[in-house]
Amino acid sequence: MTLALSTQGVDKSFGSLVVARDIAISLPQGERYALIGPNGAGKTTLINLMTGMLRPDGGRIFLGDEDITALPPAERVRLGLVRTFQINTLFPQLTALESVTLAVCERIGQAGVWWRGLPSERAAVDEAYEILKSLRLAAVCNRPTRELAYGQQRLLEIALALATRPKVLLLDEPAAGVPKDESTELFNAIAGLSKDIAILFIENDMNVVFRFASRIIVMVGGRILVEGTPAEISSDPRVREVYLGKAHHG
Amino acid sequence: MIGPFLGVLFDGIAYGMLLFLLSVGLSVTLGMMNFVNLAHCAFAMVGGYTTVTLMHVFGWPFVWTLPMAFLTAAAVSVIFERTLYRPLYRASELDQVLLTIGIAFVSVAVAAWFFGTVQQPIQMPPYLRGSVSAFGISFGVYRLFLIAVALAIALLLIVTLEFTRFGATVRASVDNQRMARGLGIDVDRTFAITFALGSGLAGLGGALAIEIVGLDPSFAFTYLVYVLIVVAVGGLGSIGGSLIAATLIGISDVAGKYYVPETGAFLIYLVMIVVLMWRPAGLFARR
Amino acid sequence: MAMTASTPSTDPHAWLRRQTRWHPVEIAFWLATLLPFFLFPNYLVLASQIAITALFALSLDLILGYAGIVSLGHAAFFGLGAYASGILSKHGWGEPLTGLLFGAAVAGIVGYATSFIIARFRHLTLIMLTLGFGLLLFELANKAHWLTGGADGLQGVKIWPIFGRIQFDLWGYTAYSYALIVLFVLFLVCRRLIHSPFGLALRGIRENSVRMPAIGAPSAAHIRKIYTISAAIAGVAGALLTQTTETVALEVLSFARSADTAVMLVLGGAGMLYGGLIGSIIFMIARDQFSGIAPQYWYFWIGILLIVVVMFLPNGILGGLSTLLARWRKP
Ligand SMILES: Nc1ncnc2c1ncn2[C@@H]1O[C@H](COP(=O)(O)OP(=O)(O)O)[C@@H](O)[C@H]1O
Ligand SMILES: [Mg+2]
Numbered sequence: 001m002t003l004a005l006s007t008q009g010v011d012k013s014f015g016s017l018v019v020a021r022d023i024a025i026s027l028p029q030g031e032r033y034a035l036i037g038p039n040g041a042g043k044t045t046l047i048n049l050m051t052g053m054l055r056p057d058g059g060r061i062f063l064g065d066e067d068i069t070a071l072p073p074a075e076r077v078r079l080g081l082v083r084t085f086q087i088n089t090l091f092p093q094l095t096a097l098e099s100v101t102l103a104v105c106e107r108i109g110q111a112g113v114w115w116r117g118l119p120s121e122r123a124a125v126d127e128a129y130e131i132l133k134s135l136r137l138a139a140v141c142n143r144p145t146r147e148l149a150y151g152q153q154r155l156l157e158i159a160l161a162l163a164t165r166p167k168v169l170l171l172d173e174p175a176a177g178v179p180k181d182e183s184t185e186l187f188n189a190i191a192g193l194s195k196d197i198a199i200l201f202i203e204n205d206m207n208v209v210f211r212f213a214s215r216i217i218v219m220v221g222g223r224i225l226v227e228g229t230p231a232e233i234s235s236d237p238r239v240r241e242v243y244l245g246k247a248h249h250g
Numbered sequence: 251m252i253g254p255f256l257g258v259l260f261d262g263i264a265y266g267m268l269l270f271l272l273s274v275g276l277s278v279t280l281g282m283m284n285f286v287n288l289a290h291c292a293f294a295m296v297g298g299y300t301t302v303t304l305m306h307v308f309g310w311p312f313v314w315t316l317p318m319a320f321l322t323a324a325a326v327s328v329i330f331e332r333t334l335y336r337p338l339y340r341a342s343e344l345d346q347v348l349l350t351i352g353i354a355f356v357s358v359a360v361a362a363w364f365f366g367t368v369q370q371p372i373q374m375p376p377y378l379r380g381s382v383s384a385f386g387i388s389f390g391v392y393r394l395f396l397i398a399v400a401l402a403i404a405l406l407l408i409v410t411l412e413f414t415r416f417g418a419t420v421r422a423s424v425d426n427q428r429m430a431r432g433l434g435i436d437v438d439r440t441f442a443i444t445f446a447l448g449s450g451l452a453g454l455g456g457a458l459a460i461e462i463v464g465l466d467p468s469f470a471f472t473y474l475v476y477v478l479i480v481v482a483v484g485g486l487g488s489i490g491g492s493l494i495a496a497t498l499i500g501i502s503d504v505a506g507k508y509y510v511p512e513t514g515a516f517l518i519y520l521v522m523i524v525v526l527m528w529r530p531a532g533l534f535a536r537r
Numbered sequence: 538m539a540m541t542a543s544t545p546s547t548d549p550h551a552w553l554r555r556q557t558r559w560h561p562v563e564i565a566f567w568l569a570t571l572l573p574f575f576l577f578p579n580y581l582v583l584a585s586q587i588a589i590t591a592l593f594a595l596s597l598d599l600i601l602g603y604a605g606i607v608s609l610g611h612a613a614f615f616g617l618g619a620y621a622s623g624i625l626s627k628h629g630w631g632e633p634l635t636g637l638l639f640g641a642a643v644a645g646i647v648g649y650a651t652s653f654i655i656a657r658f659r660h661l662t663l664i665m666l667t668l669g670f671g672l673l674l675f676e677l678a679n680k681a682h683w684l685t686g687g688a689d690g691l692q693g694v695k696i697w698p699i700f701g702r703i704q705f706d707l708w709g710y711t712a713y714s715y716a717l718i719v720l721f722v723l724f725l726v727c728r729r730l731i732h733s734p735f736g737l738a739l740r741g742i743r744e745n746s747v748r749m750p751a752i753g754a755p756s757a758a759h760i761r762k763i764y765t766i767s768a769a770i771a772g773v774a775g776a777l778l779t780q781t782t783e784t785v786a787l788e789v790l791s792f793a794r795s796a797d798t799a800v801m802l803v804l805g806g807a808g809m810l811y812g813g814l815i816g817s818i819i820f821m822i823a824r825d826q827f828s829g830i831a832p833q834y835w836y837f838w839i840g841i842l843l844i845v846v847v848m849f850l851p852n853g854i855l856g857g858l859s860t861l862l863a864r865w866r867k868p
Contacts, residue, residue, distance in 0.1 A: 014429060051751070077753035089751070091744035094737070097549050102741050103752040105734045111754065112762065114735035119554045121734055129549045142552045164753050286661055334844065341847075343660060344607045348803055349847040351796065355840030362833045467833060475672065482665045516676040523669045527654060530662045 003064070004029045004198035005081065005168045010049055010059030012042075018222045019045045023059065025200075025217060025224070027168065032191075033200045034213035038242060042222040043202045044086055047170045051083045052076050063168065078107075080167030084157040086176050086202070092146040096137055096156050099145060100128035103163035131159050135189060151182045158190070169193075171201035175208070187212055206243075210234065218242070256387050258508050259501060264393035266500025267400035268462060271455030272473060273480040274407065274492045275448015281424040281487025283441050285335065286343050288350040290452055291477060292357035292470040297323040297453025298460055299361060302370045312375055316457055323453020324446040331445050339438075354470045361467035370465045378461075392461050399458065403451065407489050420444055424487035476503075479522045485532025495533060557732040566811065570717055574710075581709035587821045588716035589777045594802050594813030595720075595727055596770035601799065602808030603731060604763050605743030606655065607664055609795055610671025611771060614644040616790030618772025620678065623691045623785040631697040633780050637719065640776025641769040648768020652761040659746075668792070675790040691785035705781065712781040719777060723770055724814075730766070731810060739763055743808065800839055803846055806853030815855060 005027040012020040019042040027033055035043050048054040050061055052073040060069045063081050071079075091099045104124040105111040119125070132141045135155045140148055145156060154174060161169055174190065175183035187208055190199065203209050209216060209230070216233045218225040226236055233239055276290040297319035304310040304318055330353065338346055378395055381388040411417035422430040423437045431437055459465065459473075476499065484495030499518060506517045525533060573584040593615050600606045618640030625631075625639050651670060658666060678685045685691055698704045705711045730736050738759050741749055749756045779785050788794065797820070798813075805816025827835060850857045 014426065017429070053747075053750075073750035074753050074755055077751060082753075083751060085748075085751075089745060089748045091741055091748065093744055094740060095552075097552070098737060099741075102734075102737050102754075105737070106752055106754045110734050111738040112735055112759070114730045114733045114762075114766075116734070117557050117729065117732050118734055118737060119550060119557060122550065124734075125549050125553065139547055141547060141549060160748070160752055280661060284660065286664065334848070337848070342605070343664070344601065344605075344803075344807075345847050345851070347607060347609070347664065348799070348843050352840040352843030352847070355836040355843070357840075359833045359837030359840065362831070367831075367833065475668070478665055478668070482661065486661070512680060514676050514680065516673065516680065519669050519673040519676065523666060523673065526658075526662055526666055526669070530658055 002029050003027065003062070004031075005050065005200070006062045007050065008060045008062075010046075010061065011057045012045060012049055012054060012222075013057060020049060020056070021222045023049075023224060027198050027200055029167075029198050030195045031198055032212055032214050033198075034209045034216045035200055035202045035219060036204065036206075036209055036216060037219035037225075041219040043219055044172055045222075046219070047083055047172050047202070050170065051081060077164055080165070081170075082161045082164050082166035082168070083170040084161050084172055084174060086172040088150075088153050088157060090145045090153060090156055090160070093144055095142050095144055096132055096148065096152075096159070097125070097128055097141040099156065100131055100159050100163045101125050103160050104128050107164050128163060131162050135159050135162075151178050151186075154178055154186065155189070162193075166197055168198045168200070171199060173202050173204070175203065175205070183208065254508075256385070258505050260387075260389055260393065262501030262504035263497060264390075264396050264500070265462065265504050266497035267397050268455060268459050269473075269476055269480050269500050270404065270493050270496035271400055271458065272452050273477040273484075273496060274404075274489060275445075275451045276477060277481045277484060277492045278420065278424065278487050278489070279441065279445050279448050280481060282420070282427065282437070282444060283339060284343075285339060286346045286350065287335070288347060288474060288478075289330070289353040289357065289470070290350075290449070291456075291472075291474045292354045293323045293327050293449040294452035294456035294459070294473065295357060295361060295465070295467070295469045296326050296456070297450075298456035298465040298469065299365060299370075300453065301457035301460065302365070302372060302465065305372055312372065312378070316454060319457035320450040320454045323456070324450030327449030328442070328446050331442055335445075354474070357470050358467045361470075365467070367467055370460065372460050374461060396458055396462070403454075404489065404493050411489060416440075416443075476518075479518060481532075483522060483525045483532055485529075485534040488532070488534045491532060491534025563811075566814075567721065570721075573713065578708070578710075581713040583709075583821065583825055585709050585712040585716040585781050586778075587818055588713065588720045589774050589781070590798070590801070590817040590821055591814045592716075592720045592723060592777065593771055593774040594798050594805075594817045595724060595810075596767045596774065597798050597802055598807060598810065598813045599727060599730070599739075599763055599767040599770070601802060602812065603736065603739040603743060604760060605746070606760065606764070608655075608667040609664055609792070609799070610667040610669070610674075611767075611798065612790055612792070612794040613671045613674045614648055614768040614771035615775040615778075615794065616674065616678065617644040617647055617768075618775030619779045619785050619789040620685055620691065620775075621772070622776035623694045623779040624684065626695055626779075627691065627693045631695045633696055633699050633715070636696070636780060637773050637776045640772040640779075642772075644772025644775065645765055645769030648772075649761070649765040652764035652768075655764050656757040656760040671790070671792060671795055675787070675792070678790055679787060685785070685787075688787055690787065691779075694779060694783045694785065696780045696783055705783075709781075716777050716781060719773065723773065724810075727770070728810060735759070735762070740808075800843060802853075804842060804853055806855030806857075809852070809855045812853050812855050816853065819854075 003026050007023055007025045010020055010023040023046060037043055045054065049056050052071060060067055062068065063079055068076050101124055104127050105121060108124060110121055110124060129138065129141060132138050135158060137152060137155055137159060140152060145153065158174060175186050178186060191212055213230060215227065215229055217227045218233065218239055220242055225238055272294050276287060279285060279287065300319045300322040301315040304315040305312060334349060338349060374392060378392045381390045411420060419435045419440050422433065422435055423440050427437055480492060480496045480499055484491035502521060503518055506513055573581055597611050600608060621643035622636040622640040625636055654666060679687055696705060699715060703711055738754060741754065742756050742759060746756060775789055778789065801816035801820045802813045804820065806812030846853060
């Protein structure tokens with residue numbers, strides 16, 4: 001089993017609030033893992049730590065065999081470690097097509113070209129359009145992002161990540177705020193992604209988690225409580241306790 | 251040799267205290283809200299003109315006008331905070347910069363309209379005039395008074411911030427606004443109060459500045475640069491930092507003008523750039 | 538101009554091409570810049586000043602309007618270009634076109650050197666650093682009397698005829714033609730730049746600087762590049778001022794020039810390519826008309842204008858106009 005992404009003993013606190021304590025995660029290639037836990041457990045923070053948007057107080061992060069703990073975020077993306085955001089983090093005035101084309105241009109090293117018009121980047125534009133089409137955003141690809149429906153913006157979050165050709169994809173509540181039926185559709189799209197991409201996704205809906213994850217990691221109060229297969233997790237008494245709200249956390 | 255040196259040091263400290271009063275409010279509010287308020291010295295100017303008006307028109311004694319300078323500046327700032335600043339808390343910093351520069355421009359014109367562009371001389375009461383001699387040098391009484399007032403206020407601020415409930419909410423908001431909101435602190439309200447207090451202190455500084463640097467409508471911009479330098483060097487939201495930075499800048503400015511007049515303000519700008527590049531959050535940043 | 542089509546088609550290529558196509562209003566605008574030759578021949582000197590200011594505002598738009606870098610010290614590069622070409626000519630080389638290039642090179646090199654600092658910082662620190670550099674350079678030029686003439690200004694600038702034949706005349710005929718052509722050429726460069734992949738990346742930085750690293754974008758490198766380009770263009774504008782006035786005043790480096798230009802840009806509409814041009818036309822004509830009033834009252838109106846623009850017209854005059862136009866089209 002080769003690991004796509006792993007962490008060793010990652011720690012982080014904000015002042016006196018410990019948001020990550022001795023986090024060890026191993027995500028094998030091509031797998032779909034779910035990261036669950038109550039609000040404020042530190043799930044988003046963990047993604048921030050893995051992608052370099054926050055600096056850990058201690059511990060190490062590996063992408064494949066490479067130690068990426070000290071790399072800046074953009075470098076990690078270029079190596080294939082890519083995330084989406086729980087709260088839409090898009091380019092409001094750019095159209096969906098422009099946004100995704102930008103991400104493609106950055107990947108193929110054309111984003112520094114200032115002497116040629118964007119329309120001459122035919123290959124990049126075509127690729128961006130294909131990505132949008134695969135997520136059923138083709139019809140609105142020339143609309144400014146801020147005019148898109150919320151569900152479409154959630155899809156654009158994923159489209160931007162796909163444009164970077166990730167090896168490891170970290171999805172932070174991709175269906176946050178999306179109605180139930182649309183959310184299933186969204187996860188179907190995620191499940192349909194290439195098996196070359198290892199995925200770690202955060203999600204609160206247990207039905208979705210049990211359906212799409214091969215393994216589940218449960219986080220509470222900045223620590224990993226348990227990790228196991230859906231069957232193990234669903235029968236674990238500690239997890240039940242957390243989800244019935246008896247555990248102390250936060 | 252030692253005489254002029256001590257004299258320069260003394261004047262520098264007095265000037266630094268003035269800068270401290272002018273800048274401490276901006277330091278705290280900037281640290282809390284990241285609101286770039288370039289009209290801060292316009293509020294200081296309100297204090298200055300309040301003192302001038304009360305003395306010249308109503309014949310108040312200088313010392314009594316000082317609380318009024320504080321109150322007027324604070325009150326005016328509250329009006330602006332409510333109407334113009336609040337909608338822009340989450341706007342881009344360009345918008346904040348432009349809005350507040352606009353307010354500063356208007357304040358200059360309004361001051362010129364009511365008071366003319368001339369300097370406003372005021373008559374100090376006898377007990378604040380003259381100087382006392384010690385160790386063979388003379389200390390201006392007014393400067394001693396200024397230093398005493400500023401130090402007393404610094405002490406009061408530090409005590410308030412460290413030991414009162416309100417101070418704790420201010421500290422929490424500056425340290426980590428997000429966490430403070432999470433803890434149920436009403437950051438907007440804390441900010442509004444701090445903003446008023448900070449502008450009031452600037453108003454007091456403006457009133458106390460008249461005797462040292464004079465007062466004319468350009469005050470809103472002339473001292474803005476110094477105030478921003480103090481804030482940037484001292485570190486956002488740090489009262490001790492502001493005090494030390496203001497003293498350092500006050501001393502270097504006075505010393506620079508005395509010993510190497512040909513460099514002008516050059517030294518100060520250079521110091522600021524070097525400090526910012528070395529420690530972008532300032533020398534004594536809380537964060 | 539990045540106008541959003543009201544009925545977005547879905548052909549990606551066609552839509553992108555349409556964004557870069559020349560709009561009839563643009564062509565009309567550039568034709569109108571020729572009107573002063575026929576309608577206001579007495580105002581050609583002013584017209585050349587406007588063209589120079591517009592070029593400077595355009596350079597500021599690249600960093601402020603497109604990349605979202607708030608600079609309060611951009612006059613540093615204008616002044617560097619102005620002094621560089623002035624000093625060059627004072628020491629015996631008055632050829633105008635190489636003078637422009639020299640101004641651009643000096644400003645561009647200093648811009649490149651400082652861009653490493655600019656790209657590392659944000660927020661108040663960045664504003665203070667740009668302000669600090671501007672003030673520092675002003676003080677330097679003020680003190681370096683032997684080189685710059687200090688507060689007396691640089692005297693003895695002699696500019697040779699363009700191409701060795703076309704003399705600068707007293708009425709500003711040559712000056713305006715020359716400034717307008719340089720403005721137009723550099724405008725074409727900027728227009729191409731903002732419609733390029735790099736221009737898209739700049740808009741990305743402005744729109745969301747958090748997302749950029751998350752799509753693998755080297756924002757700092759982009760910022761260094763545009764800052765250098767912008768500085769070089771500002772240098773050309775400064776050199777143009779030197780060449781058309783045959784003197785350099787200390788004012789070219791002043792904070793007021795930085796602030797005024799930011800005001801023009803925001804008034805016209807930042808990040809819209811034409812905003813700086815429209816803004817400088819309005820600003821400069823208004824200042825010429827009201828030259829009689831005391832400066833502080835002039836700034837009173839500027840202040841009011843700034844407040845109004847920030848509160849009610851977030852994209853300046855051009856932004857307001859295009860919103861109106863869009864409403865009017867859609868019944
Ligand atoms: N930048 C920050 N500064 C301070 N506290 C933070 C910051 N980011 C997150 N937190 C706090 O850390 C805790 C974990 O947050 P988060 O990782 O977003 O939780 P989750 O995604 O599991 O809901 C929360 O209590 C949150 O308020
Ligand atoms: Mg979260």
